[in-house]
Structure formats: structure tokens, C-alpha cells
Amino acid sequence: MEKTLVSVVGPTAIGKTKLAIVLARHFDTDVISADSRQFYKEMNIGTAVPSAEELSLAQHHFIQHKSIFDHYSVGAYEKDAISMLHKLFKAKDLVVMVGGSGLYIDAVAKGLDEFPEVPPHFRKNLNKKLEKDGLESLQKMLHELDPVYYAKVDLENPHRLIRALEICLASEKPYSSFLSYDKKKRAFQTVTIGLNTERSILYDRINKRVDKMVDRGLLAEVESLKNFKGLNALQTVGYKELFAYFDGNCTLDFALGEVKKNTRRFAKRQLTWFKRNQETLWVTPSMNEERIILKLEKDLIGKK
Incomplete structure (x- = not known):
């Protein structure tokens, strides 16, 4: 079997x-x-x-x-x-x-x-932005950088948003382009x-x-x-x-x-x-x- x-x-x-x-x-x-x-x-x-x-x-x-x-x-x-x-x-x-x-x-x-390696300062800066400007600021940023992933991600989950954004920022490519x-x-x-x-x-x-x-x-x-x-x-x-x-x-x-x-x-x-x-x-x-x-x-x- x-x-x-x-x-x-x-x-x-x-x-x-x-x-x-x-x-x-x-x-x-x-x-x-x-x-x-x-x-x-x-x-x-x-x-x-x-x-x-x-x-x-x-x-x-x-x-x-x-x-x-x-x-x-x-x-x-x-x-x-x-x-x-x-x-x-x-x-x-x-x-x-x-x-x-x-x-x-x-x-x-x-x-x-498979995703590229991301230097830790990207996540650190995004966490600071979350704390200072709130979740909506991350949502807006993702909408600008990767509207494809924005349309399907859980927008209330800061961890998912930060993960996608750090990939976008570090690679200068949409997070969705790495999805297979x-x-x-x-x-x-x-x-x-x-x-x-x-x-x-x-x-x-x-x-x-x-x-x-x-x-x-x-x-x-x-x-x-x-x-x-x-x-x-x-x-x-x-x-x-x-x-x-x-x-x-x-x-x-x-x-x-x-x-x-x-x-x-x-x-x-x-x-x-x-x-x-x-x-x-x-x-x-x-x-x-x-x-x-x-x-x-x-x-x-x-x-x-």
C-alpha cells in the first residue's frame, strides 16, 4: 500500500x-x-x-x-x-x-x-514600523509592492505581512514572484x-x-x-x-x-x-x- x-x-x-x-x-x-x-x-x-x-x-x-x-x-x-x-x-x-x-x-x-536570504535589519525596521504606524501601514506598503500577494494574504496577520515585505524589500522583487x-x-x-x-x-x-x-x-x-x-x-x-x-x-x-x-x-x-x-x-x-x-x-x- x-x-x-x-x-x-x-x-x-x-x-x-x-x-x-x-x-x-x-x-x-x-x-x-x-x-x-x-x-x-x-x-x-x-x-x-x-x-x-x-x-x-x-x-x-x-x-x-x-x-x-x-x-x-x-x-x-x-x-x-x-x-x-x-x-x-x-x-x-x-x-x-x-x-x-x-x-x-x-x-x-x-x-x-525557496526564498532569498534576508538581512535581519529589514525585519527589524518593519517591526518598528508596525509598532509606530500600525498594521494598516504594512498593508498599504504590501499593496504597493505586491498587489498579487496582497489580494490573497491574511491582512490581519502582521507576521505574514512582515515576511512578505522583507522579501520584497531585500530582493526588490514581488514576494509572489517566488511562489511556485x-x-x-x-x-x-x-x-x-x-x-x-x-x-x-x-x-x-x-x-x-x-x-x-x-x-x-x-x-x-x-x-x-x-x-x-x-x-x-x-x-x-x-x-x-x-x-x-x-x-x-x-x-x-x-x-x-x-x-x-x-x-x-x-x-x-x-x-x-x-x-x-x-x-x-x-x-x-x-x-x-x-x-x-x-x-x-x-x-x-x-x-x-
């Missing part, structure tokens, strides 16, 4: 973790996380890390294995994940990967593009199963998840991290909005409303990314799990 990586994708709060565990138990295999928000051990509630019970149901990798103080790039993750897959495929014919971070998923399945659409050859096939549902149902799931996070102690978690709010790992939905609250810049109700709104926007961007893959088998969270497994085996794993 050809070695197979089953990639479970979809927007936040859709139920990817549950499905990944079902698949892992059915195929007697491990789960690799491709959720870049769940890499950090200091971030638990706000990133919806699988519970202890869920983690006990299947062996997971790349869950809270780093600190927010560590620099961990998508390139480093690609190398670590491919190394782990090489090890797992010695004993397994199939491994499950799950997550909502499209760039990290593509890095494993397709490989990363040719897959790198992997020693395994990747099949993708996507979870999605009606937008109103998804948005309701998101709103309820945020409320549950608050009940579980999200405010205390964010408050414990407020002194480190400038770190890249913390530039994410659910944290930056509550940092504004703890800084006295808004009310709690407003901050939580922003968390829900920005999470919904994030989910929309995730779907836009994942729907680019025309070979994805899309299912709904309400679909019978046995039926999903049957469809996966019949429609995807059987294809070469």
Missing part, C-alpha cells in the same frame, strides 16, 4: 479534532497537528488545544511542544513534520494530519517555496478531507465556543500573558483583542464581541484557502462517521 497522509482541514470550531481522532482510531495510527496556534504550551484555552481525554484517544504530535519565547517558523515545522512522518511511516501505512493553518498544511503536503505552484515530490500521497457546514451554523458554533472559552478561564490565561503581548505567537485572534481590554482600551463586552467577529472572519479566510484544493472531499460535521470513513476509503485512498 502506498504511504498515505490523510489531511483533515476546515474552518475553526468545525470539529476537525473529533474527526481526526475517529480516523486515527479506525486506522490505528497517529495524529500530526498542523495548527500553528496549538504549538505553544503557554496557550491552551484560547487555541482550543485538544483536551487530555482527546489526547489520550490517539497519539498526537506537535501539540504544545514549543514555548511562545521560541522562534518556530513554518520552514522549521516542515522539516520536523517530514522527519516525523518518515519515522511513523516505517510502522504505519497511513497517518492523519489535522489543522486549520493552511500554509503549514501545504508545507507538509507540497513543500515550501509545482508540488515537491513526497514519499507519500496526500488525500484531503474537508469539514464545512452552512455559514449560520458555523458562526453559531464559533460564538458558542468563545463563550465556553470564557467559562473555562480564557481571561485569566490572556491576562497571564499580557506582558509578552508583543511576541509573534500572541498576535492571534482571541488574545490580541483581550490585550486591548486589559490595557484599558475597551470594555470586556466589546473585546469579546471582537473575538467572535474576528474568529468568524478567520474562518472565512480559512475556507477560501482550503477551497483552492479541487481534490478535497467535503463532508459535514453531522454526517455519520462510518459513512465518512467509507467515503474516504472509496473515493480517496483508492485513487493513485
Whole structure:
């Protein structure tokens, strides 16, 4: 049997973790996380890390294995994940990967593009500009230097903006000119199963998840991290909005409303990314799990 990586994708709060565990138990295999928000051990509630019970149901990798103080790039993750897959495929014919971070998923399945080396002063200057002039200044700069990438990047993610801008400035070429659409050859096939549902149902799931996070102690978690709010790992939905609250810049109700709104926007961007893959088998969270497994085996794993 050809070695197979089953990639479970979809927007936040859709139920990817549950499905990944079902698949892992059915195929007697491990789960690799491709959720870049769940890499950090200091971030638990706000990133919806699988519970202890869920983690006990299947062996997971790349869950809270780093600190927010560590620099961990998508390139480093690609190398670590491919190394782990090489090890797992010695004993397994199939491994499950799950997550909502499209760039990290593509890095494993397709490989990363090659970029030129960038002197550190470019990033240092861009970080200063972000701090002084705000995110909008970086968005405007990217629009001028690379309108192609501007049209598809997550404009609310300062890390992605700075990465693209430093390449533009250092190379004097658009970041998008370095992007390749040719897959790198992997020693395994990747099949993708996507979870999605009606937008109103998804948005309701998101709103309820945020409320549950608050009940579980999200405010205390964010408050414990407020002194480190400038770190890249913390530039994410659910944290930056509550940092504004703890800084006295808004009310709690407003901050939580922003968390829900920005999470919904994030989910929309995730779907836009994942729907680019025309070979994805899309299912709904309400679909019978046995039926999903049957469809996966019949429609995807059987294809070469």
C-alpha cells in the first residue's frame, strides 16, 4: 500500500479534532497537528488545544511542544513534520494530519517555496514600523509592492505581512514572484478531507465556543500573558483583542464581541484557502462517521 497522509482541514470550531481522532482510531495510527496556534504550551484555552481525554484517544504530535519565547517558523515545522512522518511511516501505512493553518498544511503536503536570504535589519525596521504606524501601514506598503500577494494574504496577520515585505524589500522583487505552484515530490500521497457546514451554523458554533472559552478561564490565561503581548505567537485572534481590554482600551463586552467577529472572519479566510484544493472531499460535521470513513476509503485512498 502506498504511504498515505490523510489531511483533515476546515474552518475553526468545525470539529476537525473529533474527526481526526475517529480516523486515527479506525486506522490505528497517529495524529500530526498542523495548527500553528496549538504549538505553544503557554496557550491552551484560547487555541482550543485538544483536551487530555482527546489526547489520550490517539497519539498526537506537535501539540504544545514549543514555548511562545521560541522562534518556530513554518520552514522549521516542515522539516520536523517530514522527519516525523518518515519515522511513523516505517510502522504505519497511513497517518492523519489535522489543522486549520493552511500554509503549514501545504508545507507538509507540497513543500515550501525557496526564498532569498534576508538581512535581519529589514525585519527589524518593519517591526518598528508596525509598532509606530500600525498594521494598516504594512498593508498599504504590501499593496504597493505586491498587489498579487496582497489580494490573497491574511491582512490581519502582521507576521505574514512582515515576511512578505522583507522579501520584497531585500530582493526588490514581488514576494509572489517566488511562489511556485509545482508540488515537491513526497514519499507519500496526500488525500484531503474537508469539514464545512452552512455559514449560520458555523458562526453559531464559533460564538458558542468563545463563550465556553470564557467559562473555562480564557481571561485569566490572556491576562497571564499580557506582558509578552508583543511576541509573534500572541498576535492571534482571541488574545490580541483581550490585550486591548486589559490595557484599558475597551470594555470586556466589546473585546469579546471582537473575538467572535474576528474568529468568524478567520474562518472565512480559512475556507477560501482550503477551497483552492479541487481534490478535497467535503463532508459535514453531522454526517455519520462510518459513512465518512467509507467515503474516504472509496473515493480517496483508492485513487493513485
